[in-house]
Amino acid sequence: MEDSLPLHVCHVNMLLLFINRTHTLLHSIALCFLIYYRASLFLQDPKTRTIPLLPWFTVFASELILSFIWILGQAYRWRPVSRIVFPERLPEDDKLPAIDVFICTTDPTKEPTVEVMNTVLSAMALDYPAEKLQVYLSDDGGSPITLHVMKEAWRFAKWWLHFCKKYSIETRCPKVYFSDSEKFAGDVVGSSEFIEDKQKIKEKYEYFKEGIMRVKEERKLIGDAPSLTASDHPCVIELIQENIKEEEKEGHVHLPLLVYVSREKRASHPHNFKAGALNVLHRVSSVISNSPYILVLDCDMVCNDPTSARQAMCFHLDSKISPSLAFVQFPQKFQNISKSDIYDSQLRSLFTVQWRGMDGLKGPVLSGTGFYMKREALCDRSIVKDTDLPELQKVFGSSNEFIKSLHPNHKAKLVTGGHELLKETQLLASCTYETGTKWGQEVGFLYDSVVEDFLTGFFLHCKGWTSVFCEPPRPHFLGSATINLNDSLIQGTRWSSGLFEVGLSKFCPLIYGPLRMSLLQSMCFAQLSYYPLYCLPLWCFAIIPQLCLVDGIPLYPKVSDPFFLVFVFLFVSALSQHLYEVLFLAGKSLQTWISEQRIWMIKSITCHLYGCLDAFMKKFGIRESSFLPTNKVEDDDQTVLYQMGKFDFRTSNMFLLPMLALLSINISSFLGGVYRMVAVGEWEELFIQAFLSAYIVIMNYSAGDKERQGQDFTISSSIIWYTCINHQFCILLGNKIMYKSSGVTFL
Ligand SMILES: O=c1ccn([C@@H]2O[C@H](COP(=O)(O)OP(=O)(O)O[C@H]3O[C@H](CO)[C@@H](O)[C@H](O)[C@H]3O)[C@@H](O)[C@H]2O)c(=O)[nH]1
Numbered sequence: 001m002e003d004s005l006p007l008h009v010c011h012v013n014m015l016l017l018f019i020n021r022t023h024t025l026l027h028s029i030a031l032c033f034l035i036y037y038r039a040s041l042f043l044q045d046p047k048t049r050t051i052p053l054l055p056w057f058t059v060f061a062s063e064l065i066l067s068f069i070w071i072l073g074q075a076y077r078w079r080p081v082s083r084i085v086f087p088e089r090l091p092e093d094d095k096l097p098a099i100d101v102f103i104c105t106t107d108p109t110k111e112p113t114v115e116v117m118n119t120v121l122s123a124m125a126l127d128y129p130a131e132k133l134q135v136y137l138s139d140d141g142g143s144p145i146t147l148h149v150m151k152e153a154w155r156f157a158k159w160w161l162h163f164c165k166k167y168s169i170e171t172r173c174p175k176v177y178f179s180d181s182e183k184f185a186g187d188v189v190g191s192s193e194f195i196e197d198k199q200k201i202k203e204k205y206e207y208f209k210e211g212i213m214r215v216k217e218e219r220k221l222i223g224d225a226p227s228l229t230a231s232d233h234p235c236v237i238e239l240i241q242e243n244i245k246e247e248e249k250e251g252h253v254h255l256p257l258l259v260y261v262s263r264e265k266r267a268s269h270p271h272n273f274k275a276g277a278l279n280v281l282h283r284v285s286s287v288i289s290n291s292p293y294i295l296v297l298d299c300d301m302v303c304n305d306p307t308s309a310r311q312a313m314c315f316h317l318d319s320k321i322s323p324s325l326a327f328v329q330f331p332q333k334f335q336n337i338s339k340s341d342i343y344d345s346q347l348r349s350l351f352t353v354q355w356r357g358m359d360g361l362k363g364p365v366l367s368g369t370g371f372y373m374k375r376e377a378l379c380d381r382s383i384v385k386d387t388d389l390p391e392l393q394k395v396f397g398s399s400n401e402f403i404k405s406l407h408p409n410h411k412a413k414l415v416t417g418g419h420e421l422l423k424e425t426q427l428l429a430s431c432t433y434e435t436g437t438k439w440g441q442e443v444g445f446l447y448d449s450v451v452e453d454f455l456t457g458f459f460l461h462c463k464g465w466t467s468v469f470c471e472p473p474r475p476h477f478l479g480s481a482t483i484n485l486n487d488s489l490i491q492g493t494r495w496s497s498g499l500f501e502v503g504l505s506k507f508c509p510l511i512y513g514p515l516r517m518s519l520l521q522s523m524c525f526a527q528l529s530y531y532p533l534y535c536l537p538l539w540c541f542a543i544i545p546q547l548c549l550v551d552g553i554p555l556y557p558k559v560s561d562p563f564f565l566v567f568v569f570l571f572v573s574a575l576s577q578h579l580y581e582v583l584f585l586a587g588k589s590l591q592t593w594i595s596e597q598r599i600w601m602i603k604s605i606t607c608h609l610y611g612c613l614d615a616f617m618k619k620f621g622i623r624e625s626s627f628l629p630t631n632k633v634e635d636d637d638q639t640v641l642y643q644m645g646k647f648d649f650r651t652s653n654m655f656l657l658p659m660l661a662l663l664s665i666n667i668s669s670f671l672g673g674v675y676r677m678v679a680v681g682e683w684e685e686l687f688i689q690a691f692l693s694a695y696i697v698i699m700n701y702s703a704g705d706k707e708r709q710g711q712d713f714t715i716s717s718s719i720i721w722y723t724c725i726n727h728q729f730c731i732l733l734g735n736k737i738m739y740k741s742s743g744v745t746f747l
């Protein structure tokens with residue numbers, strides 16, 4: 001490889017760095033004043049002290065927690081970078097390393113088979129030498145339909161890949177291509193051959209989709225319920241290419257190998273969710289193809305740009321960074337994000353601030369999907385050299401074939417291994433294989449948290465591995481985001497629980513981290529892990545100052561007090577940092593800023609709280625881990641609501657009640673407070689508290705303000721609206737009542 005021309009360059013954003021560090025400094029100084037102000041009350045003579053200690057202390061503690069999370073978050077802003085890659089400088093195709101693609105699916109009712117197959121097809125169509133690409137699908141549901149459909153997908157892939165190559169199609173996920181094909185027509189638009197071919201391939205795709213529907217119907221008729229087999233089924237592994245080879249000899253293109261893996265699952269054995277599935281894929285693939293690199297995809301994450309593999313190789317093949325480089329992470333982007341994105345489904349902050357910032361330290365967190373991992377990073381090869389077989393078996397399990405695959409120059413026997421090999425894979429995918437080994441503890445993806453990606457990434461960084469964030473302008477992977485409140489909150493609860501679980505475990509980033517990585521890096525991991533603790537200050541700020549306001553107890557400095565300015569500064573400074581990042585770093589609108597503020601409040605008081613509780617209960621053995629997969633079925637009704645920026649309050653009371661309760665407290669205390677300020681004349685002392693209530697109400701109010709345009713809902717909601725003060729409150733209440741009483745749709 002030519003050493004003279006770099007495969008990639010990294011650019012430190014100096015202006016942003018300067019702005020961020022200056023802001024951190026100023027904000028920190030203001031925080032010191034705040035702490036001084038709060039602490040000085042404790043030093044006052046108890047006899048002259050007029051303010052009760054308890055609310056003061058609670059608010060102080062909340063401010064400290066908030067500041068703690070804020071300080072941790074500054075590590076992301078320390079050294080943000082961006083990168084450019086030059087894939088055209090990569091070596092010839094025959095010198096490129098092989099890649100195994102791992103796709104996980106688990107529940108055919110929540111993860112529609114058509115979508116899963118689109119992911120499979122888009123991965124097979126990656127712009128990479130076909131003989132160096134193997135696609136593995138892990139089906140945790142053990143569904144015979146999925147296996148059957150995969151064989152059909154393989155047949156369709158022959159046509160599809162040929163079509164993509166012939167016309168250099170950039171969008172290689174059939175669903176995306178056909179849904180918006182005008183955009184992807186390329187320069188051959190006029191050619192009649194192209195039009196004809198496109199029509200043909202479209203028909204084949206439609207036929208393929210109908211085939212899936214047919215199989216599903218047939219299965220339903222036989223009374224085959226997927227849920228019955230999901231948690232208890234034997235292991236099924238099939239190499240699809242091998243089976244169909246004979247009958248499809250006239251194939252146009254060489255196809256990547258396609259492998260179906262459904263690991264053995266028994267109710268008596270923990271299966272460790274996605275991490276467990278990935279570890280099985282890791283082992284099974286090691287005796288089939290053993291590619292040095294692995295691309296991991298969720299079943300709804302299609303490859304939107306076929307060049308991602310080559311882009312990732314620009315880092316993995318750079319001899320300067322590759323020895324320590326564990327993975328190249330691409331951002332998660334989503335196909336279904338609306339303009340206002342009321343639930344922050346795009347995870348804006350994660351991918352525009354946090355990951356870019358960590359990239360400037362030693363690399364971003366592993367994000368579960370859309371990353372190219374070096375196989376070696378998951379299985380420490382260094383111990384293979386001077387350890388004897390029995391010891392190795394204690395770590396990696398009993399399969400000698402697998403242990404052989406760890407040797408650097410080992411060539412997997414691939415398909416030629418035949419029957420013997422397939423037997424070995426059955427062993428590797430059995431539910432007892434990991435018993436007594438180090439899988440999930442030190443080897444492979446780790447099991448100690450339901451956010452296996454975060455924990456595994458952290459663990460790799462602790463071992464000295466690095467990572468890289470690759471963010472080309474055209475999204476390379478596109479997934480489907482949660483677009484209703486219920487799904488968002490359920491997912492949020494799982495994430496909070498998993499993240500906080502890590503914070504409570506032996507892997508606590510603030511203790512385990514600094515001994516093994518830089519302080520700044522540990523701070524980033526700790527910020528993610530303790531982020532769910534936002535629930536404490538947010539619950540407190542939504543209750544204590546409000547109750548004190550009604551009672552006339554001032555908790556903040558009065559307007560003429562110089563410390564008043566400290567609070568104003570901190571409030572404005574925190575909000576403007578957020579606003580700056582939304583407007584300038586992400587190029588989004590003010591609306592996005594409001595949405596993010598609101599969903600942050602909503603999530604903090606609901607899913608962060610439940611997540612923390614869940615983590616505690618798991619810690620003390622009161623609850624078992626669970627992984628409720630996110631619903632990926634498109635619902636037109638919900639899509640319409642989301643696209644219009646309307647909240648869909650059809651969620652459980654567990655989530656609704658805290659929202660309703662806190663909103664009512666704020667509305668009533670604001671009114672009570674204003675009355676008090678006017679009647680008793682304490683406005684100077686109570687100003688901040690009244691402002692806080694108003695702010696909370698206003699930020700949440702806008703959730704429903706578009707509701708009044710059009711729609712039948714207008715009439716019913718406005719009736720309640722006029723009887724209440726706050727529109728938002730009514731929407732919540734109104735919707736719930738309508739939903740409960742008549743079951744009508746939500747508009
Ligand atoms: O027992 C299980 C549970 C899940 N999955 C798969 O894991 C993936 C992610 O699950 P999903 O329901 O989509 O969860 P999300 O919360 O949307 O996923 C995010 O969060 C997960 C950690 O909680 C990460 O693993 C994902 O990569 C990340 O996109 C999907 O492909 C599932 O099929 C399994 O294979 N087995």
Ligand SMILES: [Mn+2]
Nearest residue numbers: 298300479630
């Ligand atoms: Mn998902």
